[in-house]
Amino acid sequence: MQRVQTERAPAAIGPYSQAVRSGGMVFVSGQIPFTPDGSPVQGGIEAQTEQVLQNLAAVLEAAGSGMDRVVQVSAFLADMNDFAAFNEVYARHFSEPYPARAVVQAARLPKDVLVEVACVAEGGNS
Numbered sequence: 001m002q003r004v005q006t007e008r009a010p011a012a013i014g015p016y017s018q019a020v021r022s023g024g025m026v027f028v029s030g031q032i033p034f035t036p037d038g039s040p041v042q043g044g045i046e047a048q049t050e051q052v053l054q055n056l057a058a059v060l061e062a063a064g065s066g067m068d069r070v071v072q073v074s075a076f077l078a079d080m081n082d083f084a085a086f087n088e089v090y091a092r093h094f095s096e097p098y099p100a101r102a103v104v105q106a107a108r109l110p111k112d113v114l115v116e117v118a119c120v121a122e123g124g125n126s
Contacts, residue, residue: 006062
């Protein structure tokens, strides 16, 4: 297992890696809507989802992978009423065949954000 880290996404806020490479796969930890310098993104679900997916893309790129190689996504919303707006932004970042996905409402997310997304992708430099 090899740790992946980039300054183009916010640093981990706990004892975990931004991502790890193992067995030809990249496992990206949940990304929240903070800029790479650690500032929270203001705005609603659309702005926060956009930042989260930019963070995922940056971590995947650092791992030698990309959004087009994502096979599974786990998304957590603070409010399931944001599902449609989340999907609109999400659809701009992924294309067919879409990754397998789970979206659930969480009672509370880190730093009281509206969305958190983790993923698993193929590839990555070893």
